Amino acid sequence: MFGDESLTVSEFIDLVNQTYELAYPIVSVVGELANFKISKNKWIYFDLKDELANLKFFGTVYQLNSPLEDGMLLKVTCNPRMHRTYGFSMQVQQIELVGEGSLKRAAELLQIKLSKEGIFDMDKKRLLPYPPTRVALITSAQSAAYHDFVNIINNRWRGLSVNLIDVQVQGEIAVSQIVKAIDDFNSQPDQYDVLVIIRGGGSPEDLSAFNSEAVTRMVAASNIPTLVAIGHEIDISLAELAADRRASTPSHAAELLVPDKRAVLSSLKVSRQTLNKKLEHTLEVMSYEIHRKSEHLQTLIDHIINQFFQDVLHKKELLFAYDPDNVLQRGYSIVRKQGKVMRSSSYINLNDILDIKLAKGSVTSEVKSVDKG
Numbered sequence: 001m002f003g004d005e006s007l008t009v010s011e012f013i014d015l016v017n018q019t020y021e022l023a024y025p026i027v028s029v030v031g032e033l034a035n036f037k038i039s040k041n042k043w044i045y046f047d048l049k050d051e052l053a054n055l056k057f058f059g060t061v062y063q064l065n066s067p068l069e070d071g072m073l074l075k076v077t078c079n080p081r082m083h084r085t086y087g088f089s090m091q092v093q094q095i096e097l098v099g100e101g102s103l104k105r106a107a108e109l110l111q112i113k114l115s116k117e118g119i120f121d122m123d124k125k126r127l128l129p130y131p132p133t134r135v136a137l138i139t140s141a142q143s144a145a146y147h148d149f150v151n152i153i154n155n156r157w158r159g160l161s162v163n164l165i166d167v168q169v170q171g172e173i174a175v176s177q178i179v180k181a182i183d184d185f186n187s188q189p190d191q192y193d194v195l196v197i198i199r200g201g202g203s204p205e206d207l208s209a210f211n212s213e214a215v216t217r218m219v220a221a222s223n224i225p226t227l228v229a230i231g232h233e234i235d236i237s238l239a240e241l242a243a244d245r246r247a248s249t250p251s252h253a254a255e256l257l258v259p260d261k262r263a264v265l266s267s268l269k270v271s272r273q274t275l276n277k278k279l280e281h282t283l284e285v286m287s288y289e290i291h292r293k294s295e296h297l298q299t300l301i302d303h304i305i306n307q308f309f310q311d312v313l314h315k316k317e318l319l320f321a322y323d324p325d326n327v328l329q330r331g332y333s334i335v336r337k338q339g340k341v342m343r344s345s346s347y348i349n350l351n352d353i354l355d356i357k358l359a360k361g362s363v364t365s366e367v368k369s370v371d372k373g
Helices: 011-022 099-114 144-156 173-188 204-211 213-221 238-242 249-258 261-321 326-331
Strands: 028-037 042-048 053-060 073-083 087-097 134-139 161-167 194-199 226-230 335-337 354-355 363-367
Touching: 028 053, 042 099, 053 073, 053 238, 073 099, 087 099, 087 134, 087 161, 099 204, 099 238, 134 144, 134 173, 144 161, 144 194, 144 249, 161 173, 161 363, 173 194, 173 204, 173 213, 194 249, 204 213, 213 238, 213 363, 226 238
Parallel strands: 053 087, 134 161, 134 194, 194 226
Antiparallel strands: 028 042, 028 073, 042 053, 073 087, 335 354, 354 363
16 A cells, blocks of 8 residues: 555554544444443543454543443444554543443442432432422423423412523433533522422433433532422432422422412312301300300499498488487487587586577576586
8 A cells, every 4th residue: 555665653553543533533332331440530441342342442530421330331422543552442532321221220320329428318308488489490491391380380370480491301411501500590599499400201311311420419419499300200310319309290390389279269268268157156255255244244333333322321321310400309409618519517517608409499598506427
């Protein structure tokens, strides 16, 4: 090909890499993971294999979206390269899990890891305000989940403010968009009562973003109380386990978030009827008590008045009995000496002039005899 022209080893490697860059700048390879290892908590090395061949790969831990173990099926986006020391290898750009088995196993490994850190502990769960007034919502604006959620909210309750951040809920950029949306809402936590993340049903690959470590950690770290509903009722994602409250479906999330105004109105009607009956009963009891106490008070007043009149009558009789005019009527008289009533003969002397008052008329007399008694 090159005739008599010869190349050094370095030149040949450079030429091969230039050829790769032109012909295969980036490729995606699917295979079974083997010989996976992490070096210095920074570098990752592994092989992908099938029944006939084996390829070596090289990358960094920052490209890991979930725990890996040998035997998983992966799709790796990478750049073919010839290294001057280590030979041919594939430089990793992105790693994706392939197949339900691999996705399920990765989620299990991540759940074990995060459980040890207490990410899913029940004592960390917060109560959601009920009903809230301001909701931060993360989902796809084009999804049926979004429209179902909004319709149910509007039908059940009024006065709720829902602020949406539109994100991809599957695919390569879903994780980064969801993480950024959570972060954006948490930069203004005082403006929202609850953070809701929803997505409709799909395959394990479709739902994989909500089993990613980045999304799960962001949900757990949210300063705003979280409500997460991903997929169908049987689908339980790690993001849901990390949330303060999980809903089985997006529609269920809306139902958990706000009451049904019709049920509330019906309950208020029943409560009003019950309250009216209690009030009527209370008024009846109070009316009876007032009537009873009024009768008792009237009896007491009559008794006091009767006692008062009896006392007045008795005193009147005493006054009548002690009235000097009445005494005189019984034959008694009042004797005065120089205007002073004489109660004893000791003050009367011979020849004193006395004034004697009778029941009718009066007499003036001169003392001729005195018995000092």
